[in-house]
Amino acid sequence: MSANEDIRRRIEVRISQGEFLANMLHVAARQSDEVQHQFVSKLSSLASVVRGLLDNNDLLCKLTYRPGDFWPGVKGKCFAFIDGGVASIDLPSAAPIGIRVGSYIVRPGDETDRRERFNIELALVDDLFSKTGILYEDDFQDIAKLRDAARIAGETAAAYRLTRASRDRPDVIILHGPLINPVSPYGLEDFPPFSLAACRKFLVQDTWQGRDSDRQFVALYLELLDRLRTTGVPVVGVVERSVGRDPVVLRRILDKLRDDGVLKERDAKDIRDEIILYGLNDASLLDVVMGEGEYLTPIPVNRQGPDNKWPEPWKSDGVIERYPKALTTYLKPSNLVMPFRIEAFENIAEYEAVLELILHTSRLLPSYGFPVGLDIVDRFAKVPSWMSRSIKRQHQIVLLKKALEKRDPRAVAFAKRVLAAKGRDWLFRPSA
Amino acid sequence: MDEGATPKAEKASNAGLRKGWTQIGTVVGNTSTDKFTFILRSLQAKLGDIVATRVEVPVGSHGAKDVATVWGRIVSIDRFNPFFPAEAAQELADQNIRLLDTVLSGSRDHLEAEVLILGTTFGDDPGAAQLSPLTYPVKPSAEVLYPPADAVRQLLTGDDDRRKPTPSKLLIGSLIARDDVSVFLSAKQVVSRHLAILAMTGGGKTVAARRIIRELIEIGYPLVIFDPHGDYLGFFEKRALFPKTKIRIFYPMIRVRSNNVGIIADLIDKMGRRLSDAQQQFYSWLLSTTPPDDGEAATTFIQRMINKAESAAKKKRPARRLTTISQTFVGRR
Numbered sequence: 179m180s181a182n183e184d185i186r187r188r189i190e191v192r193i194s195q196g197e198f199l200a201n202m203l204h205v206a207a208r209q210s211d212e213v214q215h216q217f218v219s220k221l222s223s224l225a226s227v228v229r230g231l232l233d234n235n236d237l238l239c240k241l242t243y244r245p246g247d248f249w250p251g252v253k254g255k256c257f258a259f260i261d262g263g264v265a266s267i268d269l270p271s272a273a274p275i276g277i278r279v280g281s282y283i284v285r286p287g288d289e290t291d292r293r294e295r296f297n298i299e300l301a302l303v304d305d306l307f308s309k310t311g312i313l314y315e316d317d318f319q320d321i322a323k324l325r326d327a328a329r330i331a332g333e334t335a336a337a338y339r340l341t342r343a344s345r346d347r348p349d350v351i352i353l354h355g356p357l358i359n360p361v362s363p364y365g366l367e368d369f370p371p372f373s374l375a376a377c378r379k380f381l382v383q384d385t386w387q388g389r390d391s392d393r394q395f396v397a398l399y400l401e402l403l404d405r406l407r408t409t410g411v412p413v414v415g416v417v418e419r420s421v422g423r424d425p426v427v428l429r430r431i432l433d434k435l436r437d438d439g440v441l442k443e444r445d446a447k448d449i450r451d452e453i454i455l456y457g458l459n460d461a462s463l464l465d466v467v468m469g470e471g472e473y474l475t476p477i478p479v480n481r482q483g484p485d486n487k488w489p490e491p492w493k494s495d496g497v498i499e500r501y502p503k504a505l506t507t508y509l510k511p512s513n514l515v516m517p518f519r520i521e522a523f524e525n526i527a528e529y530e531a532v533l534e535l536i537l538h539t540s541r542l543l544p545s546y547g548f549p550v551g552l553d554i555v556d557r558f559a560k561v562p563s564w565m566s567r568s569i570k571r572q573h574q575i576v577l578l579k580k581a582l583e584k585r586d587p588r589a590v591a592f593a594k595r596v597l598a599a600k601g602r603d604w605l606f607r608p609s610a
Numbered sequence: 611m612d613e614g615a616t617p618k619a620e621k622a623s624n625a626g627l628r629k630g631w632t633q634i635g636t637v638v639g640n641t642s643t644d645k646f647t648f649i650l651r652s653l654q655a656k657l658g659d660i661v662a663t664r665v666e667v668p669v670g671s672h673g674a675k676d677v678a679t680v681w682g683r684i685v686s687i688d689r690f691n692p693f694f695p696a697e698a699a700q701e702l703a704d705q706n707i708r709l710l711d712t713v714l715s716g717s718r719d720h721l722e723a724e725v726l727i728l729g730t731t732f733g734d735d736p737g738a739a740q741l742s743p744l745t746y747p748v749k750p751s752a753e754v755l756y757p758p759a760d761a762v763r764q765l766l767t768g769d770d771d772r773r774k775p776t777p778s779k780l781l782i783g784s785l786i787a788r789d790d791v792s793v794f795l796s797a798k799q800v801v802s803r804h805l806a807i808l809a810m811t812g813g814g815k816t817v818a819a820r821r822i823i824r825e826l827i828e829i830g831y832p833l834v835i836f837d838p839h840g841d842y843l844g845f846f847e848k849r850a851l852f853p854k855t856k857i858r859i860f861y862p863m864i865r866v867r868s869n870n871v872g873i874i875a876d877l878i879d880k881m882g883r884r885l886s887d888a889q890q891q892f893y894s895w896l897l898s899t900t901p902p903d904d905g906e907a908a909t910t911f912i913q914r915m916i917n918k919a920e921s922a923a924k925k926k927r928p929a930r931r932l933t934t935i936s937q938t939f940v941g942r943r
Contacts, residue, residue, distance in 0.1 A: 249711040257713055284713045294715050539713050542698045551713045554693045558718075 181233065185225045188466045188513070189218060217456065224452055225466045228428070232467065232474070235440060237431060241471045241530075241537050243512075248538050253287030257535065258340050258348035259551035260299070261355075262333045263559040264325050277302045277328050279336040280559030282551055283346050295346060296558050299336035302328070302376060327364045327395040330355075331372070334402045335380035341409040342382060350412045350532055354552045357415030357521040358403065358481045358504040364395040365489040365498070372398060381405070396492050400501060407502060407523045412532050415504075416549055417519040420461040425453050427460045427506055427519070430479050460508060464517045468510040473517075473533055478503035478524055509533060511540035515547025631761070635723065635754040637663060643727065646748040650687065650721035658787030659684045660762050661725060662755045667746040678732055680744055681765060682725035684787075693718045725754075731765070741765070759790040766793060780825035782818065795822070801831060816841050827855050864908035871902055874912065892919070 232238040262279040279300040285293050337351045371393035378386045380402060391397060406413060429450055436446040453463060464474070481504050482488065488498045505524045510517035520536060522529060539549040546553070582590065634654035639647045646663075655661060662681050669676045693715040702709055709716050727748070729741035757765075762785070778797035785791045800822065807815045820842065826833060827845070835842050849857040866873065875893070878885060885893055896915045903911075 245705045245707050245712075249707055253711065259713075282715065284715065286713055287711050289710055293710065294717050296715075296718065542701050542712060542714060543695060544697055544701055546695075546697065550695070550698055553695065554715050557692055 181229050182222075182226050184469060185229060185466050186222055189222055189225070191513075220452070221456060221458075221466070224449070224456070224458075225463060227449060228463065229467045231431075231435060231441070235435060235438075237475045237477075238468070239473055239475055239530075240469075241473065241509075241534055243471055243537060243541055245538060245541070248534065249286055252535065254285055255349045256283060256285050256346055257551065258283045258337075258351045259549070259555040260333055260336050260340070260351060260353050261552060261555040261559045262329045262336070264329050277325075277332050278559060279329075279332045280555050281336060281340060282555040282558060283340075283348060284551065292346075296555075298559075299339050300332050300379065302332065302379065323363060324370070327369075327399075328372075328376075330359050331380055331395065331399055331402060334399065334406060335382070337413055338402055338406045338409070339382050341406065341411045341413075348411060350414075350535060352536070352549060352551060353413065353415040354418070354556055355415055356417055356481070356504070356519075357413060357523070358502060359399075360481050360483055361396045361399060361492075361498060361501065362483060362488055364399075365492045367489065369395065371395075396497055400497060403502060407525065410525075410527065412526050412528060413523065414526070414532055414536070415521040416536060416552060417521070418548055418552075420459050420519060423454070423457055423459050425450075425458060425460045425463065427474065427477065427479060427508065428453060428463065430477055430506075431474070434477065461516050461518070464508050464510070468508070468517055470510065470513045471537060473509040473520075474507045476505045476507040476522070476529060479506040480504075481521075505529070507533070509536060509540075511537055511547045512544065514545060515540075518548065630758045631662070631755040633753050634661065634756045635721075637748055637750050637752040637754060638722075639750065641748040641750055643744045643747055645685075645724060645726050646682070647722055647724050648754045650723045650754075652719065652721065655684060655723065655756055656787050657684055657687055658785065660728075660757060660765075660785065660788070660791075662757050662761075663748055663752045664755075665730075665744075665746060665748050665752065667730070667744070676732055678730040678744070680727060680730050680748055681741065682727045684723050685726045686724045688722045688724075689719055690722075691716070691719050759788065762788065762791045766791070778829050780822055780829075782821050782825070797826065797829060797831070801826070820844075827852050830854065865905050866902040866908050866911045867904050868902060871897060874908065874915075877908075 259282045260279060262277060264277050277300070278298050281295075281297050281299050283295045283297070333353055333355065337353060340346075340348055340351060371390045372380070372395070374386075374388070374393065377388055377393050377398060378384055380398065388398075392401075432441065432446040432450055435441040436443055441449075468474075480501075482498050482501050485493060485499070492498045502523055504521040505526060507520050508517040509520055520533065522532070526532070536549050539551050540547050542550040543553060632654070633651075635648040635650040637646050637648045641647075648661075648663075660681060660683055662679050665678055665680055666675050667678045668674065694709075698714055702712070702714075727744050730744045731741060779794035780797050780800060781792055781794055783793055785793060805822075807818050809815045809818075823833060823835070823842065823845065835845075837843065843859070845852070846857050846859045849855075864873065864877075874897075875885075896919055900911075900915050900918045
């Protein structure tokens with residue numbers, strides 16, 4: 179069967195499925211009748227072009243699923259899977275955070291009690307960004323962003339912590355989510371720094387002293403990534419769902435082909451425009467382009483976006499510029515499932531062996547098609563609602579106690595607000 | 611009773627109670643005064659086990675409270691592994707690979723046990739008081755404890771062992787799940803009150819009754835057993851095992867008169883052996899040639915009939931058939 183026939187067959191299979199249907203609806207809502215009518219045929223020819231480019235430029239590799247040989251071959255190796263869970267706490271306090279980062283460490287073929295180990299590598303129940311640890315008085319209101327920043331730092335810190343372990347030091351660490359995240363959203367001027375205690379916990383260094391700027395997410399995350407990269411332990415991030423419609427990796431490949439003189443500037447632009455016109459992101463186009471066990475030749479991608487969007491002062495200080503690129507690929511474990519993104523540091527050792535591990539762990543969930551170790555650690559690290567409630571209660575108690583101790587009317591009023599938790603309560607009626 | 615028990619007091623009380631008591635799980639989910647569910651630690655208890663937990667319950671006047679020990683029996687245990695997806699099991703089977711060789715997890719079984727609450731006791735001594743109904747639900751997150759055999763035994767026997775002289779007890783067996791906890795009945799209660807043993811067919815009513823009778827024999831209670839089915843003939847057959855007791859067996863006396871001679875045929879019927887037509891004919895001949903003496907014991911009358919039949923057989927019939935008839939009468943006597 180030719181590559182084009184393969185593509186057509188895959189499109190036919192996908193035509194009634196969620197992602198595809200969503201793209202068709204996206205096109206229907208935004209584009210002309212002609213574009214709508216030609217969706218399938220255009221997509222087919224676009225996918226054939228991309229397939230041809232990948233094939234002719236050695237940008238596609240293939241792994242074979244051979245569980246009978248693979249698993250005995252990794253007997254006794256130590257693999258770690260990491261994921262973070264965030265408690266959902268809604269308090270009028272600025273940044274109550276309940277985060278825990280779990281790890282699942284497993285040695286295939288080991289029949290002793292050491293075979294598998296579940297551990298909470300980091301558990302932070304704190305007002306992470308508060309200077310005093312009591313009341314957060316900053317003006318930054320986007321709590322979701324604060325939590326995200328804490329989770330991202332926490333997950334990277336957990337991986338770093340594992341590389342320093344004297345026992346069960348992993349041969350490979352696999353994170354749930356991107357290895358390198360865009361940092362601009364967390365680099366805004368009023369984004370508060372982490373507390374010193376949280377930073378020390380993240381860096382596994384009780385004596386660490388950092389200025390306010392060092393404790394900012396952008397600086398601290400870079401420090402963590404640098405430390406993690408220099409350990410030499412292969413670390414990858416596996417991204418379950420591709421969100422957004424920007425085909426970042428395909429754009430990067432087209433740029434590379436243009437730079438290498440394979441594509442003319444105009445041709446590269448036409449292909450890119452067409453991908454965007456049809457609302458396709460990397461995963462949805464590669465889903466019909468790639469076959470079972472195939473992956474893109476890894477390509478370094480700058481995850482920090484265009485520098486004109488980098489916030490000051492991180493731009494002028496050159497901090498964001500120093501962020502490592504993510505060596506990125508997409509792997510399609512089987513014909514049943516969509517490909518997913520895998521990120522690594524550029525200096526990663528034995529990348530193909532790691533990808534083979536990811537393929538084989540993904541095939542253990544045939545219809546979900548995602549590394550089963552990450553599915554396991556995801557369930558383990560998830561913060562259940564009963565735990566979130568307990569964390570909330572603990573926050574309320576500490577806050578009220580401290581407020582009463584301080585005898586500060588403002589703090590007491592704030593604590594009352596926290597306890598009442600409803601804005602339009604009689605307690606908050608405007609005074610005359 | 612501890613009015614307004616403080617957490618400190620409860621902690622101290624728990625510490626006292628837990629001496630030698632193993633923590634085997636934690637209460638989860640919705641609880642009631644009838645039952646609760648707990649997550650059981652691996653291999654720490656099994657179906658039918660008696661377990662305990664502690665709960666603060668309101669007592670007496672408004673606001674007063676006390677710490678009660680809640681006793682219950684495990685009535686079901688569910689086991690599941692949330693980290694082992696079903697589709698992975700299918701893949702392992704399809705590819706003929708072992709779970710241990712992959713990165714799948716097989717060690718995080720969850721055991722969820724349901725407990726039927728039996729009642730509560732107060733104070734640190736489980737045998738100190740009667741088991742009373744629980745009046746306040748068990749606390750979710752409470753520790754579930756595995757009581758040592760002595761505590762369970764004491765709970766089941768109450769104050770019996772403390773009285774002097776010790777009241778007579780009948781050993782009837784051990785708890786289903788704990789052969790280290792013997793179960794007794796009060797001999798006095800059994801013999802001075804009514805006792806019914808109720809169970810479905812094959813449920814062990816006769817075995818239980820035999821056990822109780824044996825224990826009563828051991829402590830020298832006089833007994834009369836009405837045994838229409840012969841279930842308890844074993845006591846007579848193995849009377850050598852009970853040297854201190856004289857075991858005798860009595861049969862009812864049936865007398866035969868000319869107006870009730872048909873009773874012999876009824877007895878044969880009731881014993882489940884219908885006579886064949888030829889046997890019936892021979893039997894009728896025997897009856898007509900062997901008239902009963904008025905008020906004669908049925909056994910004597912039957913013996914006379916057998917003698918008559920045998921002498922007739924010697925003259926006319928093969929011996930084999932006569933043996934069958936005599937067995938019919940004599941073997942079931």
